[in-house]
Structure formats: structure tokens, C-alpha cells
Amino acid sequence: MRRLRGAPFVQRIGFYLIAAWSAVTINFVLPRLMPGDPASAILFKMSELGPVSEQQEELVHRLFGGARGQSWWHEYVSYLNGIIHVDFGRSISFYPATVSSVVKSGFLWTLLLVGSATVIAFVIGTSLGVVAGWRPGRAVDSVGSLVSIFLHSVPYFWVALILAYVFSFTLGWFPLSGGADLGLVPGFTPEFLNSAVRHAMLPAATIVLTSVSGWMIHMRNMMASVVNEDYVLLAQAKGLPGHRVVFSYAARNAVLPSISGFAVSIGMVVGGSLLTEMVFNYPGLGSLLNQAIVNVDYPLMQGLFLIISLTVLAANFVVDSLYVLIDPRTREAS
């Protein structure tokens, strides 16, 4: 039975709304499943930093539970109400700043760093994979694959350490930490942008170096299985020029799973970038998360976890929509 053209799209939106709700709910359930009483711990820490108002106490219990005699359902409804109003309480490590303002300060840094690095890595890696997978077993494939496998297996933060050691400590080419020189006012001024780019070089290089090989391996394997498909042979038999066979016939079909994998990997790259940011003390979400972990700042941790999840979710939605557009075989089932 043929569906209405818009139906799969509406379905997909439905899926992602449910997924978003789940992310929010995991955030609610997790501290309540864990041993101990996070709410009391947070309130104790807050009272050390300054007076805690009745309203704040109420908020902490709403976010983290605790012995208040209220039903889970009641807590849950007021928790959701808080989320809708972007109210995650106050951060402990940045007290008395609110969690949402702290998260907001790091968001753009991470988005730009991870966004550009991910796109660069995907383009380079997939292109290399096409070359390596077209003729499996040749020198390009063997050497390239070996190097890419090694790079793929190296931990992000370790690469970050090595790059910092070589290019910052030893050679002094790039600044070691931060997002831009102190004293510069963020804005579209040449000085600030120049400084920001120089500071982003090493973290971005780390992300590209460690994730480029994943795309390459993926694409190489798909290419290697596609080159033997009948339609590729037919294209060759027809005497089409080599580059047309490689790109229009083989690569075009081989890239489909890579695009599907792209959405998945955004989550992994964001995860890896958190560790990279910690090494370089880059002012994004990763460094904030590090602060939150060191200071046992549960409200900030929760807020960060939620915003990272929702961002990755949004990216997945976009890539998923694109995937259905380019691979008709999945249209029927999605």
C-alpha cells in the first residue's frame, strides 16, 4: 500500500520527539536509581557557598529527587515543567550562575570546533576510502589501511597529549590551552578570529586525525564489496570512463552506509571532543564537564548531558532525513 508522501516524515518527527523525551527522562531517572542522595549532597554543597533559598531547595529536589514525601509522578511533572522553562538550577562550581547560562557559554565553542572538524574528517576520510577500496590489495590500500587502522585505534586524548607535547611544548607553534588570547573581546574582529583559529588548530587536528580513519575504513570496506557488483561491471563493460564508474556507480552506492554512520559518529565525535577539550582546556562543553566531574557538580553535569544529547539528536534527525531521500530502498520501511 502506498503511503502519503508526507507520512514517513511525520513518523520520523514522532520518533525523534519520543527519543528527546527519553533523553530528558533518563536524566530524571538516573540520579534516583543511583545509591545515595544526590539532592542532599548538592544542597549541602550549595549551603557552603551561600544561603539557599526555599525556592532553590525546591528546584534541587525537583531535579534530583530526595526524601520530600512527594510522589515520583508529581516530581516528574514539575521536573518537565522546569525543563520546558530551561531551568536546570544553579551550578555548584560556578555558583551562583545558573546551569543554563554556563552551558550556553560553552556551546558555541564546541559546536564550531566539532562541526568543522567532523566535516573535514568525513570528506577526507571518505575520499581516501574510495581510492583505497576501488582496488583492494594494492599498495595505496595496504599502506593507507594500516595507517588508518592505527590512527583509528589511538585514543583521542592521547593524540591530544602528543600533539600538545610536540607542537606546543617543543615547537611552540600553537598555544597550549584556551579558546582565544585572554583580553580579546569575542566578536568578528580580525584579532579575535585569528587568535581563535590558532587556538582551535590543535584540538581540531586531534579530532580530524583520530576520526578520519574511521570514515576511510568504513568507505574502503563498502567500496571493496561494491566494486564486484554487477552494475559496476556493466558500467565498465559499457566502456564508461574510469572516474565515472568509480564515482557515479561504485562510490555513490557505497557511500550510503557511511552517511547513515555519519549520524551515529557525530555522537562519538562529540564524546571524543569532550576529552580533547579537557586536554587543551578549550572553553567548550568538555572543559565544563571536566569541571563538573571534579567538583561533583551534578546540576551542571545533568544540564551538559541533556544539551549534548539533544544536539546529537537533532543532527541525527537531519542526516536521517537526508538518508531517506538518497536511498529509495529504505523509504518503504522507514
Place this chain on the structure above:
Amino acid sequence: MIRRLWAGGDRKVTVGLTVLVLMLLVALVGPVVVGSLLGQSPTKLHAGPPLAGPSGEHWLGTTSSGVDVFAQFITGTRVSVFVGLVGGTISTFLAVVFGLVSGYHTGKVGAALTGFVNIFLVIPGLPLLLLIASYTRGRGGWAAVALIIGLTSWAGGARVKRAQTLSLRNRDFVAAARYSGDKQSRVLFMEVVPHLAPVIASTFLFAVVGSIAAEAGLDFIGAGNTNTVSWGTMLYWAQSQGALQSGAWWWFLPPGLGIALVGTAAGLVNFGIDELSDPRRRTLRTGGRPKRGPKRRKVNRTEVAA
């Protein structure tokens, strides 16, 4: 399957398997060897001068508090490899089950499962891992860490398998099996899984490597138990006690190289799995394009599944 990989005679596979077996061996007996045969300890402070370079006495030098790095590295292999194996197994099992079933069913079951996979997919593994680890504060030891890693890392693998299953289920041979009245489980395991075998095998290998890296990342931030000796905690102490600034490369190089070595070995074995699962590619390797006649040999699916 391992014997056939070995018998394949590919040097890459041989090297990869050798390294993996060696690492497993080190994980099993390494701590004993370090303790009783070499007389070194991974935790004894001031076993040598602080920040000494590699020497006959201390093969990989010492840390800033004079602990033997080689002893730490060998002992740390155990936690890292065990977490990798257990976490990778849990993750792969869940990925295959959810990927296959959610990709094959087009009805309500498939939709519900796909939603479930998507839900786990949108929760990025590492932040969730960090969140849980911060709440648990190192309780439960390495087994708990492996369990959490396995439970939070399967969705990516499931998604890839789902996409492939979606594409496979509409191919002729699967449709033929379906319409000829084969049981669903038979169609899945005899027709779909063999085509996914290389993907599943490489998922497992990379899940193991991913779990090792996740554990190391957790320890590196200090969200794990910093008192245990693992490759991650070695890097944590190296970073926090300024190994970089003192130029003590022998301190921070080995743990990262250890992780990379296991990963590279797994990748090499993956090559062999690829060729095993697609005999056509084997002919490619030995020379030029394969000859193709009207009687092209059909890949024996059951053989591949074995």
C-alpha cells in the same frame, strides 16, 4: 573461524592474531610475572629515582614518584583487556539482536524497536558513561565499568546493522526465502546474518577496542577509580603530574601505544575476516580482476556463517 583465518596465510592476519593472543596472555599472567619473576611492583613508590629514563633496572623508566612504568604497563594490561573483552561482547550481542530485528520488521515491532535503538543512539555514550561513573564513584570495580560500557555503546553498531538489514531485506534472495514460506528466524539467520557476518565480526573487534578506549578515557578524567592500575590511570597520573612538561615520554607513550596496538591488531584481523567472508575478494588480492564467466561461483552462505 580463527583456525581458518590463520590458515588463510595472510601475513596481516597472522600478525594481528599473534598480537591479540600475546596481549591476552599478558593480561592473564602479566601481573604474576611482574611480581614474582621480575620482582617489580606497579604501586611501590620510590622503587627507583623519580623520572628516570629507561634503563636495565627500569625497562620503561619511572614515574615522578619513582614507580616502575614497565610494571604498571604490564599490570594495567589486565584491567584494560578484560574490560575490553567483556564490554565488547555485551555491546556486540545487543547490537546484533537490535539491529537485525529492528531492520527486518516493517510493522509495529520494527517501529518500536527502531525507536528504542534511536533513543539509545541519541544518548552519546561517553557523556552518559561519565554521568553514571560520577554517580557510582568507582563502586563495583572493573566488571561494573565493563557492564556500563557495554550497555551504553551498542546502539551505533545496531544502527549500522539495521541499515544493512533494511537494504538486504528487499534483495531478491531474501524476498525469495520469505515468500517461499521460510520461518522468519530462518530467513534472518540463514540469509541475512551471513551477509552481515563480516560486519558483525568487525563490530566485535572494534567494540573491544572501543571499550578499552572508553575505560581509559574514564580513568584519564579521573572519573574511574584512580587507585587501580590501568592504562587509563597511568595516563591520568602522567597528565596530572606533569609528565609532558618534564619530557618524560616513557611515562605517557606506553599506555597509549598499548591501546593503539590492540586496536591495530584487531583491525588487521578484520582484513582477514573481510576476505574470508567474500572469497571473490581473495582472487582479487592475488592478481587483477577476477575472471568472470557465466558460471560464477555462488558464495556458500552457510560456510561463511560457520
